[in-house]
């Protein structure tokens with residue numbers, strides 16, 4: 001453990017006064033407007049987002065990868081990194097493993113480590129988009145959708161193995177993201193590929209423990225450039241429905257064509273009780289996997305508005321598996337994740353400030369201007385003191401990024417691990 005409560009308290013010292021002033025001012029104003037500030041702060045403290053095990057090292061593009069010093073070189077070290085994030089932010093109390101990048105060698109030891117750091121194992125992710133060493137079949141032309149039965153069987157078995165691994169760690173969900181599709185017109189028969197995928201998913205679903213969920217993720221393109229089998233939420237929902245009640249759609253922010261109305265997608269899925277998980281990131285052009293909130297923070301806020309509405313009004317929808325799904329090409333991964341966690345909490349806090357009763361009444365009067373004023377009034381509020389308060393109440397840092405830097409954590413990691421380590425992942 002390279003970070004403890006004392007470290008965090010020390011790094012908070014110079015910030016208490018300013019925090020208290022800002023918090024008191026905001027809390028007073030919000031209370032005057034009828035908000036239950038303590039309740040908002042406690043909701044923020046409860047909101048936990050899983051860190052993907054593959055996002056703790058530097059990412060890359062097909063043009064190359066620039067390493068980052070002191071990267072975790074095994075699962076234990078990755079859990080340590082999530083521990084650092086969680087100690088500072090008190091928002092990262094879960095990790096999502098990608099198999100086979102992160103198969104535990106000693107389950108008990110990994111569980112003990114995660115427990116000690118108050119980290120639970122969220123959804124496990126299967127990987128049938130890369131060939132594995134010694135595998136008898138190749139996924140070059142698809143996995144669960146492949147025209148070859150042998151390939152499909154190998155991919156199904158991999159997903160069953162992932163469930164088994166997750167089960168030993170206490171995970172309760174399997175996320176399936178398929179790269180399957182085609183690069184050229186005519187390469188695939190769309191209907192055969194879709195039907196094969198449905199049949200394969202049903203076989204995996206049969207192996208799902210009773211208290212598990214299957215999350216079916218969609219994405220319009222990449223790595224295939226002409227067609228993707230599970231291209232959008234409609235395809236995902238059809239497949240989930242074809243499997244059964246424990247199968248849900250998973251929405252990844254980056255997996256939409258430009259200008260898609262993502263907030264409307266999450267809203268309707270919740271109405272139907274079929275939104276199972278959400279992957280956070282941000283993008284300008286495609287699946288850019290940028291820091292959450294770095295490009296379109298207002299869109300994120302609008303999505304949170306729908307998520308909050310769904311969490312409050314749609315008991316038919318289960319609790320969601322929240323995860324950051326980003327990749328870090330130029331930033332320190334831990335700093336990037338801290339910024340993402342902050343952006344998520346900020347959007348959530350702003351959404352909690354929306355006066356839903358007033359909005360409903362403005363909507364029923366068709367008062368379009370008022371509707372916009374209500375949303376933007378919440379959006380324009382600087383909610384950061386509420387986030388600080390939620391972190392302080394749970395032992396976190398007033399400013400996680402400043403504490404990360406003042407505690408010189410990256411250099412400590414480099415000292416411990418060496419410079420030229422490489423994390424598994426993309």
Ligand code: RM4
Nearest residue numbers: 125177217252287325426
């Ligand atoms: C995909 C998708 C999946 C993630 C992989 C690494 O684009 O977002 O969720 O597991 O990337």
Ligand code: MN
Nearest residue numbers: 217252279325
């Ligand atoms: Mn994703």
Ligand code: MN
Nearest residue numbers: 252254287325
């Ligand atoms: Mn993605």
